[in-house]
Amino acid sequence: MLIDAIEVKVQKSDMKKIERDKVPLMSKVVQLNPRIKNTKLQYIEYKVITYDVTLKTKGKNIFKQDKSSNKITMLVNTHTGFSESITKIPKTSRINISKKYIKKSSMDEDSMLESMKNEILKLLKNIIINNKGHIHDIKVIDIKSIYKPYWIGTYNGKLVLLDA
Numbered sequence: 001m002l003i004d005a006i007e008v009k010v011q012k013s014d015m016k017k018i019e020r021d022k023v024p025l026m027s028k029v030v031q032l033n034p035r036i037k038n039t040k041l042q043y044i045e046y047k048v049i050t051y052d053v054t055l056k057t058k059g060k061n062i063f064k065q066d067k068s069s070n071k072i073t074m075l076v077n078t079h080t081g082f083s084e085s086i087t088k089i090p091k092t093s094r095i096n097i098s099k100k101y102i103k104k105s106s107m108d109e110d111s112m113l114e115s116m117k118n119e120i121l122k123l124l125k126n127i128i129i130n131n132k133g134h135i136h137d138i139k140v141i142d143i144k145s146i147y148k149p150y151w152i153g154t155y156n157g158k159l160v161l162l163d164a
Helices: 012-022 025-030 109-131
Strands: 002-005 037-058 065-077 083-086 093-096 133-155 158-163
Touching: 037 109, 065 109, 065 133, 083 109, 109 133
Parallel strands: 002 133
Antiparallel strands: 002 093, 037 065, 037 133, 065 083, 133 158
């Protein structure tokens, strides 16, 4: 499968040191030195969603409203649902990966788009109240999938995600 992926910065040989540092010292002593096991590289899908938000605010004239258009770019983790507003899209390269190394997303795209709209409304609520205006329109301009690599291992039966 051909995907846009962020570059892997931490190699498998460097993972052993990071794994040792991630496990707390008391856990090593009390639980007879458990380690993170079965570490493998997997890619988690992130969606880059660009919205065009049109705001109408009170103008200089009583009968006229000023219209302003803003572009907001959101980065959404499809595995956890965490999202954030970004100014610059992460640098990616096109690579060929087997489907078994891609972690399935746990979010439906329609519900994700709706939750992002609600989040944008919350972000812009204070701006709108201060300028005595309202949101005229929110449109999705572009949706792009990028993949971020993670080292995934098991620690006491739980999955542990480490940045790659």
